[in-house]
Amino acid sequence: MTTTAEQETMLTPEITAFIDKWSDKPGNLIMVLHRVQEEYGFIPRQAAFEVAAVLDIPLAKIYGVITFYHFFKLTKPGRNQIAVCMGTACYLKGGQDLIDECERILGVGLNTVTEDGEYSVEAVRCIGCCGLAPVLTVNGEVFGSVTTKQMRKIVDQFEGK
């Protein structure tokens, strides 16, 4: 890698240190992708290129893996990520209503970011809090037994934070 490329690298020293730790372990690609997404909230194209170079894995294979798994994102999510659980228990108890209400409040559909970049909403598989159904998370914080009426308040408390 040339000096200029190094200046623009998306692999921060922390990510590089992580890759170094994992470099001689077989099957490390998914763990490295997790680390990249932890940093950026998604896998930027440039980062995928650099991972390909560092790990010596064809880019096509890397995209094959990224697109296979639901967890990996190719576009930047909102600053606040709302995830509505659509596991069976949550579905039966009105998960879809929560999604509808969320879309109504934010004015965007699923997997789309609001214009100001503040929010994005996604439907996720069971997050394992079925006893509290219906459940949603905002930036990983779990909210249980949510009603559509509480939606606005939950969303608002993250505005601008």
Added chain:
Amino acid sequence: MAYKNYILVCAGTACESSKGIALYKELEKELKEQGVEAEAQLVKTGCFGFCEQGPIVKILPDESFYVKVGPESAKKIVAEHIVKGRQVEELLYDKEQKGQSSDEIGFYQKQQRIVLRNCGVINPEYIDEYIARDGYAALEKVIFDMSADEVVNEIKNAGLRGRGGAGFPTGLKWGFTKDAVSEQKYIVCNADEGDPGAYMDRSTCEGDPHSVLEAMSIAGKTVGANQGYIYIRAEYPLAIERLNNAIAQAHEYGLLGDNILGTDFCFDIELRLGAGAFVCGEETALLASIEGKRGMPIPRPPFPAVKGLWGKPTVINNVETWANIPMIILKGSEWFSSIGTENSKGTKVFALTGKINNSGLIEVPMGTTLREIIYDIGGGISGGKKFKAAQTGGPSGGVITEEFLDVPIDYESLQSIGSMMGSGGMIVMDEDDCIVDVTKFYLEFTVDESCGKCAPCRIGGRTNYNILNKISKGQGTMEDIDQLKVLAQAMRKASLCGLGQTAPNPIMSTLHYFEDEYMAHIKDHKCPAGKCKELLNYTVVDDKCIGCTACARVCPTNCISGEVKELHVIDQSQCIKCGQCFDKCKFDAILKG
């Protein structure tokens, strides 16, 4: 006891979200402020299972069981219970019964906790607490007192079967790998709990991580493996944190790593994160994912026990199966096989969810009936509604109807009535749930999660989903039912892996038990449960409408007309059936049906 009281606070994911952490901090503060720090020890524990009632606080030695404890109650608990020794009645689960302990609560009475033995008892972040409960004693026994054959035979005789769903005898699996000749072998824990509506593995990893580590080490010693992997969902951050913490502690204590307990046995465990693919619960797909590849299954045989991870013999078991192992080694196969039914030994953990009063995580002996689970443990259907069906086995399973409430539950009995054990999700449905809608939900799931490798699953699943979608819109025909059945058979026979083979199960099961409900959708264009939006009509009941205009104001398409204090009318051609008028009306003047 050094302390007079022990205050156990649940720190599982569910209780944490109900402000369990704030409660813990508040209790800590109050103990200090009220000067009773030396009298009570505060312990963060794993899941009690009674998630619906969280956050939960249990106080020992008198086993007072407090539910829905908010941080604001901390002061009172310390002042009353710890300082004065009086129960805080208003926080007890059953306020009628004074002096009640957790064992007396219906939710726990019929349970038997083997897998969840330490959940809600110990602090999962301290290895010492696990060791104090006979932790790692089984590993010691295996290393010093038992031969590999003895271990395999013990597991075989115990009759333990895989808790991931298929129910393959665990001892046999271990035997195959033990006998396989290879310099390198692997141990894998499947913690990729993909079944929506099941969370027993998450709770076990969060509440008792060392039980999994110990069991994997036992298997490593038995079959001759030196490396283990735990494949866990990235969606379970707390479980990942606790497992990593447990691995580090086990290293410190010489219970993992090189020369375990001073012997030449070396074994290490590493975490590998899943990335949201249901198919990775299938063992060959899971192994592909650990190898860093797309999680696509390959045909079996050869089975992973002989040719698994990187082509080497691999023992792969699910979290719940692993958690049983130390107990079997310590207490013996005879003890374990005395629990359960003839062919299904031990207990099973279920995530009891849906339309049930006491939603939570339960563990019962095999052979318990659904009636006992739903009514004695679960406290019946919420809102006094009528029981319709219980769904087990998730997207691969089927429904159990009222007539089978008294069937003792085990692997065989569930299969004979068209469902399956699965990983342990048990979702209770009431009369408001539409069977076509739920089946469509499961198909949508399996279609989305199909890896696309084989045509029967990829195309068959999609076609079946389209048909169900048609039926739910009232556009289905009788030919569609035949088509569903034909495709279901084809998928069962021709799909490559368990996902495709079992994806039609919800269809076959619901068609069998609820054919009339399908017919109502097809012939009468009605959804008896009132769930399928396209088949609903909202109308105003003439003599109940007082003309308050509330419905008209809330209607997003402005299709409700009428003057103040006069009868309102819904324009059916403009109605999008959102149901907002129905929810808004205080006079029951909107009829849904």
